[in-house]
Amino acid sequence: MSDFFSSAWSNYIALVSLVGIVWCIWLLFSQRKAKVLHTADGAVADTGHVWDGDLRELNNPLPRWWMWMFLLSCIFALVYLVLYPGLGSYPGILGYSTDGALMSSMTNANNELKPVYAKYVKMDIEQVAADPKAREMGQRLFLNSCAQCHGSDAGGSKGFPNLTDGDWLYGGSPENIRTTIVNGRAGVMPPFPQLDDKQIADVTNYVRNLSRLPADDLKVARGAEVFKANCIACHGADGKGNIVLGAPNLADKTWLYGSSEAVVIETLTKGRMAMMPAQDKVLSSEKIHLLTAYVWGLSNNKSAAK
Amino acid sequence: MSNRLPIGKPIAIDVIEESLYEVRQKIYPRSVSGIFARWRIVLVIATQLLFYGLPWVSWNGRQAVLFDLIQRKFYIFSLVLWPQDVIYLTLLLILSALALFLFTAVAGRLFCGYACPQTVYTEIFMWIERKVEGDRFARIRLDGEEWPWSSHKWRLKITKHFLWLVIAFLTGFTFIAYFTPIETLSTAILHLSLGPWQTFWLFFYSFATWGNAGFMREQVCKYMCPYARFQSVMVDKDTFLVTYDKIRGEPRGSRSKSDDHTTLGLGDCVDCSICVQVCPTGIDIRDGLQYMCIGCGACIDACDQVMEKVDYPKGLIRYTTERAIEDQESNQSAIRHILRPRVLIYAAFIAVLSTAFLISLATRNPLRVDVMRDRGALAREVDGVRIENIYRIQIMNASEHNMNVQVKASGLPDLLILNSQGQLVTEIKVGPASNLLMPIKVSTAIGINESGNYPIHFDVLAQELSGDGMIIRTREEKSSFIIPR
Numbered sequence: 001m002s003d004f005f006s007s008a009w010s011n012y013i014a015l016v017s018l019v020g021i022v023w024c025i026w027l028l029f030s031q032r033k034a035k036v037l038h039t040a041d042g043a044v045a046d047t048g049h050v051w052d053g054d055l056r057e058l059n060n061p062l063p064r065w066w067m068w069m070f071l072l073s074c075i076f077a078l079v080y081l082v083l084y085p086g087l088g089s090y091p092g093i094l095g096y097s098t099d100g101a102l103m104s105s106m107t108n109a110n111n112e113l114k115p116v117y118a119k120y121v122k123m124d125i126e127q128v129a130a131d132p133k134a135r136e137m138g139q140r141l142f143l144n145s146c147a148q149c150h151g152s153d154a155g156g157s158k159g160f161p162n163l164t165d166g167d168w169l170y171g172g173s174p175e176n177i178r179t180t181i182v183n184g185r186a187g188v189m190p191p192f193p194q195l196d197d198k199q200i201a202d203v204t205n206y207v208r209n210l211s212r213l214p215a216d217d218l219k220v221a222r223g224a225e226v227f228k229a230n231c232i233a234c235h236g237a238d239g240k241g242n243i244v245l246g247a248p249n250l251a252d253k254t255w256l257y258g259s260s261e262a263v264v265i266e267t268l269t270k271g272r273m274a275m276m277p278a279q280d281k282v283l284s285s286e287k288i289h290l291l292t293a294y295v296w297g298l299s300n301n302k303s304a305a306k
Numbered sequence: 307m308s309n310r311l312p313i314g315k316p317i318a319i320d321v322i323e324e325s326l327y328e329v330r331q332k333i334y335p336r337s338v339s340g341i342f343a344r345w346r347i348v349l350v351i352a353t354q355l356l357f358y359g360l361p362w363v364s365w366n367g368r369q370a371v372l373f374d375l376i377q378r379k380f381y382i383f384s385l386v387l388w389p390q391d392v393i394y395l396t397l398l399l400i401l402s403a404l405a406l407f408l409f410t411a412v413a414g415r416l417f418c419g420y421a422c423p424q425t426v427y428t429e430i431f432m433w434i435e436r437k438v439e440g441d442r443f444a445r446i447r448l449d450g451e452e453w454p455w456s457s458h459k460w461r462l463k464i465t466k467h468f469l470w471l472v473i474a475f476l477t478g479f480t481f482i483a484y485f486t487p488i489e490t491l492s493t494a495i496l497h498l499s500l501g502p503w504q505t506f507w508l509f510f511y512s513f514a515t516w517g518n519a520g521f522m523r524e525q526v527c528k529y530m531c532p533y534a535r536f537q538s539v540m541v542d543k544d545t546f547l548v549t550y551d552k553i554r555g556e557p558r559g560s561r562s563k564s565d566d567h568t569t570l571g572l573g574d575c576v577d578c579s580i581c582v583q584v585c586p587t588g589i590d591i592r593d594g595l596q597y598m599c600i601g602c603g604a605c606i607d608a609c610d611q612v613m614e615k616v617d618y619p620k621g622l623i624r625y626t627t628e629r630a631i632e633d634q635e636s637n638q639s640a641i642r643h644i645l646r647p648r649v650l651i652y653a654a655f656i657a658v659l660s661t662a663f664l665i666s667l668a669t670r671n672p673l674r675v676d677v678m679r680d681r682g683a684l685a686r687e688v689d690g691v692r693i694e695n696i697y698r699i700q701i702m703n704a705s706e707h708n709m710n711v712q713v714k715a716s717g718l719p720d721l722l723i724l725n726s727q728g729q730l731v732t733e734i735k736v737g738p739a740s741n742l743l744m745p746i747k748v749s750t751a752i753g754i755n756e757s758g759n760y761p762i763h764f765d766v767l768a769q770e771l772s773g774d775g776m777i778i779r780t781r782e783e784k785s786s787f788i789i790p791r
Contacts, residue, residue, distance in 0.1 A: 034326045061328035063529055065522075143698070143743070148682045151696045152745030153726035157683030164726070298726075 010088030017087055021077050028070055034059065110284060117286035120293075125174035128290065129297030138294025141287055145279065146295075154298050159257055159274060166299040167254045171243040178292045184278030187246045191271035192230060199226045204264045207231075210239045210251045213259055332449070333524060333588040335432065336442040336580070340607025342419075349420045350429050358476070361483035366706060369487050379739060385667070386739050388704055390674065397663050401656060406533075408652040410540040412644060413625065414547040418533065419602035424526050427477070427519035428586065431470055438466040442583060470520050471512070478512030524587040527600055534597045541595075543629045544643035548601050550581075550592045550623050551631060558592070563616060574618050581605035581623060591623055672705035673779035675766045680745075685788045687752070692722075694749040695787050701766070703736040709768045709779070711736055717762030718750045718787055736768075748787065757791040 036059050037045035046056035084092040091097070116137075120128050128134045143152060149160045156162035161169060169187065170180050192200070206223025209215040227239070234247035241249035248256060257263055257272060279288060363370040365383050372381045380387040387394060409416050418425060439445045439462050451459055482504055483491050494500045500508065518526055527534055541547065555575035561567050567574070575592070582590045584604040589596050591605045609623040630640035680696040688694050703709045711734040715721040723731045724747040736742045748762075763784045770777040 031326055033323050035321050035323050038322055061324070061326050063525060064327045064329045065525065066529065067327040143745070147680070147745070151683045152680050152698045153696050153747050155683075155686065155694070155696065155726070155747065157686055160683070164728075 007089070010090075012088075014088035014090065017081060021074055025071070025074050028067060028074075032067075036061075114286070117290065121286055121289055125178075125289075125293045125296055126300075128293035129300070134290055135294060135297060138290045138297075141283070141291050142294055145283060146291070154295070159272075161256060162254070163295050164298045165254060167249070167252060168243065169241075169246045169248055169256075172296070172299065174292055174296050176243070177296050178288065180276060181283075181288050181291060181295075182278065182280045185246055185274070185276040187272070187274035187276075189267060189272040192268050195226065195230065195268070199223075200265055200268050203227050203231070204261055204268065207239065207250045207264060208259065208261070211253055211255075211259070330525060331588065333586065334442045334445050334449075334583075335586045335588075335604070336583040336608070337436055338584045338604045338607045340610060342603030343607050346420055346425075346429060346602065350426050353421055353423075353426055354430075358480050361480060361488040369489075371484065372487060373485050375485055384706075386672075386704055386706060388702070391670075391704075394663070394667065397659065401659055401663065404652055404656050404659065407540055408649065408656060410537055411542070411545060411648050411652060413601075414541055414545055415533070415537060415599070415601035418527065418531075418600035422600075424518060424523075424531070425586075425600065425602065427473075427515055428523050430473060431519040432586075434469045434473070435466055438462055438469065467520075470516055474512040474516035474519075475508075477515045478508045478510070481511045482508050524598070527587060528598050534600075538597065542646075542648070543632075544627050544640070544646055546625045546627055546637075546640075547595055548591060548599060548603055548606060548623065549595070549626050549628070549631060550575075551621070551626075552592075552594075553631065553634070555592070555622050574613070574622050576612065576616060578612055580608045580612055584608040671779055671781065672703060672770065673709065673711075673766065673768045673781050674702040674704065675764065675781040675783045676700040676702075677764050677783045677785045679785055685790045688749060691752055692749040693752055693789050694747050697746050697748060697785060698743055699746050699764070700741065700743045701734065701736050701768075702741050703738060703768075703770075705770050705772075706738045707770050707772045708738060709736045709770050710734070711766060711768045713746075714765045714767075715748050715762055716765065718760055719754055720751050721762065721787075722749050723747070724749070750787070750789075755789055757789045760787045760789065761785075762787045 037047075039045045044058050044060055047059050049057040081087045081090075082092065083094050084096050086092065120131070120134050123131075128138075142150075142154065146154070150156050150163055151160070154163040161167075166172065168176065170176055170185055195203070202219045202223035203226040204223070205215040205219035206227050209220045209223075228237075231239070234245050235241055235250055236247075239250040241247045248254070255263075256274075257267055279291075283291070360371050361369060365381075368381060370381070370383050374380065378389050380391075406417060435445070439448055448459055448462065455463075479491070479495070486504060491500075491504070494504070551574075554573060556573045557571065558575035558577040559570075559572045560577055561570060561572055581592070582588075582605075584607075585591070586602060586604065587598045587600060589598045591599065603625065606623050606625070610620040613620045613622055624637070626637055627640045627643070629635065629643065630637060676699070678698045678700070680698070683696055686694050699713065701709075701711055713723055713731060713734070715723055725731050726745045726747070728747070731746060734742065734744070761784060763782055766781045766783065768779040768781075770779055
């Protein structure tokens with residue numbers, strides 16, 4: 001893969017590299033002998049350059065081993081250019097790339113970690129969730145991959161579900177949780193522009209009443225009709241929601257975006273879009289297994305609480 | 307070109323074309339005995355006992371000095387340093403540099419002549435060389451022997467290199483043992499199960515020792531060591547240096563012992579050239595101070611022996627100052643100049659820095675705390691009565707004992723700390739030399755404060771349970787608490 005717009009650049013870089021090395025060798029060769037002044041007693045005289053009155057520049061020879069080191073560096077450079085990428089876009093015999101090095105070190109790390117996970121992969125989610133060591137690992141994975149949205153304590157925040165309360169939009173069985181992590185979820189509440197302000201206010205009071213929040217009785221009664229006409233397809237006739245669609249239960253105390261009248265009205269008029277990203281490309285299946293157990297254990301594993 | 311030479315400088319008479327790349331003239335230092343040679347032997351033994359011995363010392367059931375690069379923990383006796391303590395390394399390096407400046411100002415290159423590993427290993431290797439091949443003339447004769455070598459030469463060379471390689475290997479092994487526990491390392495070597503990097507460094511350091519002490523020797527001092535090049539700015543007229551007393555010695559010349567050299571117009575130097583023969587860097591000290599001189603004092607010992615034989619006073623070559631030579635002063639009076647500004651300033655810096663270093667080490671707090679507020683979630687309401695913020699608290703125990711840690715938050719009324727399971731955090735146990743990260747929820751009652759961003763702080767109190775009792779460690783860490791609208 002070339003980083004250059006045209007192969008001329010590649011050739012240009014290659015040429016500069018090679019000419020540079022050849023020039024270094026030529027320089028060494030051309031400087032191998034020099035005319036050196038000697039004093040009467042045979043010592044090396046100075047070059048005539050004097051600083052500060054008495055600081056004279058001499059012309060003493062370099063050690064021979066230094067010359068060999070220099071030549072060795074030139075040879076090293078040539079060998080390097082043959083083996084590794086460096087000569088324009090020539091990839092080198094070894095086929096090394098930083099990208100490849102990263103991939104192979106990640107593969108190595110995953111292989112090294114396999115035995116650590118092997119024990120847990122064979123176990124059920126319930127068993128893994130009961131294992132303190134697995135829980136520690138699960139927590140670390142959670143803090144790395146999940147806590148950005150769901151919070152370090154998995155308690156969630158506005159728009160991001162709380163994973164510790166036993167209330168599940170898409171179901172709380174281990175299989176459901178795993179599916180959520182692997183494939184991600186997209187929760188959509190459509191906006192209702194066809195309803196007028198009065199109808200919105202009525203249905204708002206109706207749903208607040210479902211979870212025993214203070215509501216206007218008259219509006220609640222009127223809102224029942226609006227609810228039946230618009231909402232039961234997803235939230236069900238009794239407002240208990242539907243885990244297949246991820247439609248929330250409106251009859252409980254859990255409100256993902258808030259329970260105040262203003263917020264519910266906003267939800268109805270503008271709709272909601274929620275997104276849980278799929279992790280199957282990001283995390284290995286072993287890690288997802290441990291994470292599933294950790295998340296499941298947050299609300300099901302009372303003995304695990306410490 | 308010669309007309310460009312400044313007046314008063316030696317006039318060049320010859321223009322010779324010669325190679326700019328000089329073949330090393332092998333130096334055959336003659337063995338020497340005397341007070342400075344003895345000092346060097348003492349220092350060689352002392353430094354090597356320290357270097358070879360230290361990895362074998364154990365402390366609290368672990369290696370006393372171990373730099374564990376993989377775990378990033380650095381054990382020095384009862385001290386466990388973490389990468390966060392890099393300031394101590396910096397201070398140590400600054401102190402070492404200052405000490406080098408001080409010693410150089412007082413007495414030149416003492417370090418080079420007596421304690422530098424290059425000198426120490428060269429000394430050990432030369433000692434082996436002398437034992438195997440004989441002294442200077444025997445070695446010159448042996449090397450002068452033409453190809454094909456006699457069995458005698460083969461035997462001596464093989465013996466010498468075998469002994470050198472043993473020492474080099476031991477040195478490489480010991481060096482690695484500062485980074486890998488020496489017991490695992492010895493077992494791994496005996497079972498030939500050393501890891502690739504350990505093998506590489508073992509051979510690298512062995513090879514470097516063999517090459518530097520066996521072959522490169524004075525070339526390292528002359529061409530590689532930067533210290534040789536900048537020493538001249540650190541010595542002055544009052545620095546004690548290996549000096550040839552020109553006034554007393556010149557004009558040099560050989561004479562018969564019965565002659566009175568003053569009537570012959572000769573100085574004390576009998577021009578025996580022994581000072582040149584013993585020099586490990588192959589220079590003639592009578593040419594004055596040179597950057598190649600490592601200040602080892604071998605020429606002093608050698609010259610004193612000659613002076614004794616010819617019944618002249620010792621000290622034609624001696625440690626003395628430029629001022630003392632010029633003013634014909636004795637060393638006793640020259641030493642009065644030791645308290646000059648640069649010496650005092652270096653000494654003061656060293657005193658202040660080393661005191662600060664020691665105090666800071668002694669009072670170092672092994673408890674470290676970091677509190678990070680969750681960035682994703684601002685705040686949340688709990689059951690309509692409390693406002694909750696989420697934090698991750700990281701507690702580092704840099705001691706080698708268990709710690710029981712209590713955390714309190716203050717800055718807002720009625721702050722409670724819960725763990726992620728919703729239980730009150732009472733006591734957190736942190737194991738020795740370990741690191742604990744836990745999410746915590748901090749909450750306050752709704753309605754007491756208006757919405758806004760409040761600074762709060764976490765007071766962490768730890769009981770370090772050492773063998774003899776309990777030490778209380780405390781830390782305070784700042785963070786902020788958000789009350790939403």
